[in-house]
Amino acid sequence: MDSILLRGGRVVDxxxxxxxxxxxxxxxxxxxxxxxxxGEVRRDGGLMVIDCAGRIVAPGFIDVHCHLRExxxxxxxxxxxxxxAAAAGGFTAVCAMPNTDPVTDNQAAVGFIVRQxxxxxxxxxxxxxxxxxxxxxxxxxxxxxxxxxxxVGVSDDGKPVASAQLMRSALxxxxxxxIPVADHCEEPxxxxxxxxxxxxxxxxxxxxxxxxxxxxxxAIRDILLARRTGGHVHLCHMSTRGSVELIRWGKDRGIRxxxxxxxxxxxxxxxxxxxYDTNAKMNPPLRTAxxxxxxxxxxxxxxxDLVATDHAPHHYDEKERxxxxxxNGIVGLETALAVVVTHLVxxxxxxxxxxxxxMSTTPARVFGLQGGTLRRGTVADITIFDPAxxxxxxxxxxxxxxxxxxxxxKALTGRATCTIVGGRVVYGDGRREMGDGR
Amino acid sequence: MARTLRxxxxxxxxxxxxxxxxxLVGIQRRGVQLAERIAGYITEREGAIVALGAxxxxxxxxxxxxxxxxxxxxxxxxxxxxxxxxVVIVDxxxxxxxxVRAAMDELADFGRPARIALAVLVDRGGRELxxxxxxxxxxxxxxxxxxxxxxxxEVDGExxxxxxxxxxxx
Amino acid sequence: MNSPVLGKDLLGLETLSAEQIRLILDTAGxxxxxxxxxxxxxxxxxxxxxxxxxxxxxxxxxxxxxxAEKRLSADTVNVGAAGSSVSKGETLVDTxxxxxxxxxxxxxxxxxxxxxxxxxxxxxxxxxVNAGDGTHEHPTQGLLDLLTLRDRLGDLAGRRxxxxxxVLHSRVARSNLWGLKKLGAEVAVCGPRSLLPNAIDEMxxxxxxxxxxxxxxxxxxxxxxxxxxRMQGGYIxxxxxxNRVFGVTRxxxxxxPRDIIIMHPGPMNRGVEIDSDxxxxxxxxxxxxVTNGVAxxxxxxxxLAGGRPEGG
Ligand SMILES: [Zn+2]
Ligand SMILES: [Zn+2]
Numbered sequence: 001m002d003s004i005l006l007r008g009g010r011v012v013d014x015x016x017x018x019x020x021x022x023x024x025x026x027x028x029x030x031x032x033x034x035x036x037x038x039g040e041v042r043r044d045g046g047l048m049v050i051d052c053a054g055r056i057v058a059p060g061f062i063d064v065h066c067h068l069r070e071x072x073x074x075x076x077x078x079x080x081x082x083x084x085a086a087a088a089g090g091f092t093a094v095c096a097m098p099n100t101d102p103v104t105d106n107q108a109a110v111g112f113i114v115r116q117x118x119x120x121x122x123x124x125x126x127x128x129x130x131x132x133x134x135x136x137x138x139x140x141x142x143x144x145x146x147x148x149x150x151x152v153g154v155s156d157d158g159k160p161v162a163s164a165q166l167m168r169s170a171l172x173x174x175x176x177x178x179i180p181v182a183d184h185c186e187e188p189x190x191x192x193x194x195x196x197x198x199x200x201x202x203x204x205x206x207x208x209x210x211x212x213x214x215x216x217x218x219a220i221r222d223i224l225l226a227r228r229t230g231g232h233v234h235l236c237h238m239s240t241r242g243s244v245e246l247i248r249w250g251k252d253r254g255i256r257x258x259x260x261x262x263x264x265x266x267x268x269x270x271x272x273x274x275x276y277d278t279n280a281k282m283n284p285p286l287r288t289a290x291x292x293x294x295x296x297x298x299x300x301x302x303x304x305d306l307v308a309t310d311h312a313p314h315h316y317d318e319k320e321r322x323x324x325x326x327x328n329g330i331v332g333l334e335t336a337l338a339v340v341v342t343h344l345v346x347x348x349x350x351x352x353x354x355x356x357x358x359m360s361t362t363p364a365r366v367f368g369l370q371g372g373t374l375r376r377g378t379v380a381d382i383t384i385f386d387p388a389x390x391x392x393x394x395x396x397x398x399x400x401x402x403x404x405x406x407x408x409x410k411a412l413t414g415r416a417t418c419t420i421v422g423g424r425v426v427y428g429d430g431r432r433e434m435g436d437g438r
Numbered sequence: 439m440a441r442t443l444r445x446x447x448x449x450x451x452x453x454x455x456x457x458x459x460x461x462l463v464g465i466q467r468r469g470v471q472l473a474e475r476i477a478g479y480i481t482e483r484e485g486a487i488v489a490l491g492a493x494x495x496x497x498x499x500x501x502x503x504x505x506x507x508x509x510x511x512x513x514x515x516x517x518x519x520x521x522x523x524x525v526v527i528v529d530x531x532x533x534x535x536x537x538v539r540a541a542m543d544e545l546a547d548f549g550r551p552a553r554i555a556l557a558v559l560v561d562r563g564g565r566e567l568x569x570x571x572x573x574x575x576x577x578x579x580x581x582x583x584x585x586x587x588x589x590x591x592e593v594d595g596e597x598x599x600x601x602x603x604x605x606x607x608x
Numbered sequence: 609m610n611s612p613v614l615g616k617d618l619l620g621l622e623t624l625s626a627e628q629i630r631l632i633l634d635t636a637g638x639x640x641x642x643x644x645x646x647x648x649x650x651x652x653x654x655x656x657x658x659x660x661x662x663x664x665x666x667x668x669x670x671x672x673x674x675x676a677e678k679r680l681s682a683d684t685v686n687v688g689a690a691g692s693s694v695s696k697g698e699t700l701v702d703t704x705x706x707x708x709x710x711x712x713x714x715x716x717x718x719x720x721x722x723x724x725x726x727x728x729x730x731x732x733x734x735x736x737v738n739a740g741d742g743t744h745e746h747p748t749q750g751l752l753d754l755l756t757l758r759d760r761l762g763d764l765a766g767r768r769x770x771x772x773x774x775v776l777h778s779r780v781a782r783s784n785l786w787g788l789k790k791l792g793a794e795v796a797v798c799g800p801r802s803l804l805p806n807a808i809d810e811m812x813x814x815x816x817x818x819x820x821x822x823x824x825x826x827x828x829x830x831x832x833x834x835x836x837x838r839m840q841g842g843y844i845x846x847x848x849x850x851n852r853v854f855g856v857t858r859x860x861x862x863x864x865p866r867d868i869i870i871m872h873p874g875p876m877n878r879g880v881e882i883d884s885d886x887x888x889x890x891x892x893x894x895x896x897x898v899t900n901g902v903a904x905x906x907x908x909x910x911x912l913a914g915g916r917p918e919g920g
Contacts, residue, residue, distance in 0.1 A: 203805035204622065206722035206744030206782060211806070276723030320701050322721030324742065494638065497650035497680070497910070511638045511910070547647040 001028045002046045004420065009052025009384065011035060013059055014357040015373035024057050026380040029423035034374035048425075052384055055417060058356040059374050060092025060381030062363035065157070065182070065236055065260060065308035066333065068094075068125065070116065071109075072101025077313040077401050079113060080120035082333070085311075085400035087427035089333040090416030092381035093124035093371060094311075098135070099158035105130035105141040110149040122426045123419070124381070126152040126369065131170045131181060137162050140169060147177045152367050155182035157236055160218055162188050167222065171231025180234040180258065180367060185218035185243070186210075186284065195324045197270040197285040205273065207323060210285050212240040219243045223250035223257050234366065235259040237310050239284040241294035248303045258366045260308040261295050263332055263339035264406065268292075272406055278319045278326035279406040282312070296349050299358055306362045309336045313402025331402035335393055337385060339407065341414030345387075352387065380423040385416045439559075439590075439597040442575040443472065446557055447479035449573045454524050459552070461489040461520070465529040465541055466496075466512035471592040472559055473528035491516040493527070498540035520549035526573075530588035532558040535569035560599055562586045610735075611912045617729040617736040618908055620745035621786040629790055633755050636900065636907035642679055643902060653682035653913055656713040660686045661703065661728075662739070663719040668874060669739050669749075672898070673716050676905035685712075700724060704731040714912065717741070722779075735912050743777045749873055750783025752904040754791065756897050757828055760869050765792030770814075770822045772856065773832035773881050774803040774843075780873045784830055785813060798822035799832075799854060802843045819854050823861060828869035831856050834881045847880050857883045867891050874898075 006024040011034055013019075018035055025033040025041065034057075041047065068082035077085075079096070086094045096113055098104030104113065110127045117125035129146035133139050135156045143154055154174060161167040161183055170181045191214040196202050198209025219235055223246060226233040238244065238259050250257040264282065269289050272280035280286055298304040312329025319326050340359065344350045350358075360383070364372025371381040393410050395403040418428035454460055457480060464473030470492045477488040494512035527541050538556060545554060557573035562580045580586050580601060589598040610616045613631055614624075621629065642650055658677050662670050670686065677684045687703075700719065704727075707715060714735045717725050722742030729736035740746040754764070761767050769788050775781040775797045788795045789812060796814035797804060798821075808815055816822040822829070834850060844850050851857075861868060870882070870892045878884045887894060 198806055200807035200810040203807045203811060204782070206742050206779060208743075209806070276726055317701070322700055322719065322724045322727050322742075324721045324723075497642075497652040499652075511635050511907075513638045514641060543651070547649070548645065 002048070002423070003027050003032075003041075003043045004423065004425070005038070005041050005047060005049045006052045006057050006382070006384065007049055008037070009055045009057035010352075011057045011374065012352050012356050013374040014353045015059065015361045016375060018374070019353050024374060024382065026382070026420065026423050029380055031374055031376055031378055031380050033376060050384070050418060054386065054388070055384050056352060056387050058383050058385070059360045059372050060383045060419065060421065061090045061337065061359040062367075062369060062371060063091045063094040063309050063311070063333065063336070064306065064363045064367050066094045066096060066311035067099065067313070067329070068096045069100065069313060071112065075401075076315050079116040079125055080122070081399065081401050082311070083117060083120045083122035083125055084427070085331075085333040085398060086123035087419040087421070088399045088416065089335070090337045090383040090385050090419055091123050091333060092383060092419060092421045093126060093369060094333070095126045095128050095152060095367060097155060097157045098128055098130040099156075103130050103135050104128070105133050105135070107142065107145040107149045110146045110151045114150040123421060126150065126367070128153045128155050128157075128182065130154065131156040131161055132166060135159065137166060140166070140173060143173060143177055143179065147179060151179070152369060153180045153182055153234065155184070155236070157182060157184040160184050160186045160188060164221060164225065168225050168229060171225055171229040171233060175229070175231050178232075178368065180232040182234040182236050183218065183222050184236050185215045185222065185238075187214045187217045190214040190217070194285070195281065196273045197287045199270060199288060201270045201273060205276065207273070210283070212242050212287065212291070215240055215284055216242040216246060220246045223247070223255055226250070226257050227253070227255045230256065232256040232258070237262045237265065237284055237308070238295065238304060239265045239287050240291050244294045244298040244303055247298070251303065258305045259303070260306050261299060261304045262308060262310045263336045264330060266292060266295055266299065266307070267339050267343040268406060273323070276323040277406065278321065278323055279330060279404050279408070281323060281326050281328055282310070282330055283328040296344055299344060300350050300354065305358070305366055307336065307340055307358045308363070309333055311400070313400055314404050316403060319404050330404050330406055331395070331398065331400050333400060334398050335405060335407050335412065337416060338391070338412035338414045341387065342412045346413055380420060382420040383416055384418040384420075384428070385414060387414050389413065389415050391415055442559065443475050444479045446559075446573050446575050447476045447483065450476065450526060450557060451480055451484060453572065454526075454555070457484050457486045457488050459523045460526065461491055461518065461523050462526050462528050463491040463493050463516065463541075463545070465527065465537060466492060466494040468588055468590050468593060469527075469529040471590050472530060476528060476557070489518055493541055493544055495537060495540040495544055498544045500536065500540065514544065516548050520545065520551045522552045524553045524555065525551040526555045526557050528557050530559050530590075531586050532556070532561045532571050532574075533564050533586070535565045535567035538569050539567055559588055560586055611914055614908075614911050617725070617738075618747055618912060619725050619729060619736065619738045621747050621750045621783045621790070622745065624790070626790045626792075629751070629754065629787060632751055632904065632907050632911060633758060635911060636751075636755055636903040639906045639910075640899065640903040642906070643899070649679050649681055651681045652910055653677070653680040656682045656913060658682045658684050658714045658716060658909070659707060659712050660684060661707075661715055661717045662686070662688050663699070663717070663724070664740070666718055666740065669718060672901040673739060673905050675902045676909055679902070680906055680909060682909070700727060701731075704728050707734060708732045714909065737908060737912065740779050742779065744779055745783045746779040747783050748901070748905050748908060749780050750787040751908070752897055752900040753784055753830060753871060753873070754787050755900045755904055756871060756893050757869065759896065759900070760893060761827065764788065767793045767828070768796070768826050769793050769828045769830060770796040770798050770816065770826040771830045771832065772798045772819065772822065772854065774834055774838060775799055775808070775832070776803045776805050777835060777838070778832050781832055785811065796822060796825060800844055800850075803838065819856065820860060820863070823856075823864045823868065826868055827866065828871060829856060830871040830873070831882050833873065833875060834877055836877070847877070851880050855879075855881060855883060856886050858885045858889070861886060869893055871897060
């Protein structure tokens with residue numbers, strides 16, 4: 001049995017309140033030890049020793065929201081390239097949204113993703129099934145069949161579940177399988193034709209705005225339906241202060257609502273749209289500094305449960321358009337950790353254990369996934385990252401096929417150096433200096 | 439300067455035998471005031487009002503691409519038909535001749551004068567085109583490193599002719 | 609070679625300084641006279657090629673630009689891309705590449721997407737003049753409105769101008785707003801709140817909910833065209849009610865404490881945002897706007913064409 005010894009890192013595992021310099025020992029695909037320094041370790045099989053001095057060793061990051069484009073747009077991303085990009089960003093697992101072509105709305109489509117991910121052999125990829133057949137918003141997809149094939153949740157992301165009645169049914173029906181219903185909160189008539197946040201910047205640029213209320217109306221609708229049904233609603237990519245307040249209201253009442261926020265909504269404002277930069281176009285749109293502040297605070301106090309990327313690669317040509325004609329979305333897998341470090345840890349809003357909690361432990365718990373812990377005997381999904389390295393984002397070096405990043409040329413801090421999935425190193429060699437360039 | 443302008447006025451009247459059909463067209467900017475003053479002297483001498491016009495040749499220059507536009511275009515104001523008249527172009531300094539060529543191009547767009555003549559206060563030599571002045575106030579041989587400027591009290595507060603070194607002109 | 613006074617392109621008035629705006633207006637003044645000559649043409653832009661790239665049909669603006677170009681002796685090519693089967697975005701990027709290959713000097717672009725002129729300007733070396741981009745800006749219209757007002761009122765500092773109507777969807781409104789504010793005018797808007805940007809209060813303008821109050825305050829009204837689609841879009845209930853509540857009518861103007869200059873960028877919906885006897889009345893400067901449009905466009909093209917200012 002092969003073993004890996006992660007020697008001398010700062011071991012941060014909020015699932016066991018662990019934050020100390022020490023060692024982690026992996027045997028086969030499981031964790032044998034995490035915490036105190038081990039003396040000399042001898043093994044009969046192969047032993048790989050990775051020097052983790054100056055690094056943080058954490059349970060593997062989990063991204064519960066990304067778009068891998070396969071099947072349908074393999075020119076833009078594939079499950080294999082997406083999984084490799086995830087690993088390069090320190091993610092040991094990602095959840096793939098079902099808005100592919102065809103839509104992941106049945107057992108066979110879910111099985112296809114599982115098989116492609118196994119073949120890729122990089123980060124784990126968990127399929128999320130569609131709420132409605134073809135994501136058309138009419139009738140429920142077969143949750144049970146999809147869960148049986150490996151789906152870990154349902155969502156019509158890309159668009160909202162517009163019908164309140166369908167959302168109600170989904171929340172009720174999902175209870176049988178104990179899976180979350182993840183909703184893209186957007187009141188369609190208010191958001192129609194919108195290209196950015198509604199405010200003074202949209203008024204100046206002459207772009208149709210999407211008001212905060214488009215998100216907040218659906219957020220509170222979903223929270224109220226969760227209260228009515230007892231189902232678990234997961235609110236995707238929250239972007240406004242109002243949403244935070246509504247979620248807090250729901251949680252205070254014990255309603256089963258969880259929520260995610262994307263790194264870009266924690267770091268950028270609508271000002272990034274200035275000059276009509278299509279890499280600052282996403283849905284929900286970048287909001288105001290006040291919203292960013294509220295979201296950061298919500299990550300700290302747990303109102304927002306977790307950070308997810310909404311990684312959405314697009315072909316270069318598709319973003320090379322007039323702003324209103326360009327598609328929404330940016331790639332995020334390979335910058336997420338650094339954006340959170342730079343904008344939340346460095347300014348002192350959250351400490352390392354909370355970062356690990358929001359990117360690993362809580363995502364695992366919310367979606368009922370393995371990992372998210374370094375407890376002895378659990379699966380050896382581990383992220384090792386350099387918390388202090390400064391680097392400049394160059395999307396041309398991304399392993400993702402997507403290059404559409406608003407962080408191009410930005411200086412960020414913190415980067416994954418090694419990613420271990422099921423006891424196997426899938427990214428990094430453990431001691432490569434990860435400064436600028438790769 | 440008054441004496442020179444008065445002499446130029448005399449020469450114009452003698453040369454074109456009177457003031458009938460005569461129009462003095464000053465080139466923006468200082469040529470316009472010089473033309474007005476010459477017209478004043480002619481009126482003193484002949485008791486007749488002389489027709490006046492102003493010409494801005496900015497849009498007729500052949501060097502827009504090399505020197506760029508002047509930020510503000512002056513006014514071209516030619517009140518009467520030019521056909522069959524004697525047009526005397528009045529300018530402050532005659533140098534390369536390019537300004538005068540542009541002025542003639544522009545005049546041609548306004549009509550067909552019987553005759554076009556040129557009166558300048560200062561001829562400093564250095565022609566690049568086959569153009570000569572009919573009436574000259576004063577001749578100076580100035581080397582090309584020097585710029586010859588005419589000052590007039592309406593624009594500059596005083597009358598005079600000054601020679602200054604060129605700085606960074608194209 | 610970029611213009612020393614305007615830079616490479618004219619994309620909007622928000623990014624121009626008061627001095628640059630004054631310079632364009634001062635240049636346009638004398639250029640008006642060229643249109644009065646028998647030979648309405650000067651050789652200033654001889655040898656330059658200008659492409660008029662109109663992705664949206666706009667006869668008035670295109671003709672005005674064409675007149676301006678011809679009066680300056682430029683060679684012009686009209687490209688109308690409206691109705692093309694290719695989607696708007698693809699056409700724009702392909703067009704940019706094609707134009708680049710043809711070595712033209714200037715492009716005048718009208719496009720339905722906000723930011724389209726900047727998109728093109730960022731991608732080609734030729735100079736770009738924005739002839740209206742989506743609901744963003746229409747700088748030459750803004751400039752001609754400023755010139756028209758200045759002809760009547762002199763210095764615009766402290767003058768009170770109200771922009772009336774569908775400010776939300778109007779590029780004319782935005783260019784006017786920035787231009788007027790830069791020249792020191794007091795600016796107000798008046799219209800149903802459903803046709804004003806929600807953030808209008810943060811844009812440094814007064815807001816009048818009633819046209820009567822605007823008329824009492826203003827020295828000039830710039831009355832925007834009401835797009836008839838706004839009714840289907842649910843922004844207003846009917847044209848009839850719009851005229852009742854917001855229409856600039858003779859009766860309303862008669863109650864004004866002063867004569868008010870009436871402007872309209874055209875084309876007008878008579879009997880909707882403006883009544884005929886107002887449009888054709890003694891204080892209407894709507895036809896002056898058209899005349900000034902050619903002069904302003906000549907000034908912009910001329911100033912953009914050159915290199916350094918004030919040669920020997
Ligand atoms: Zn979404
Ligand atoms: Zn998404």
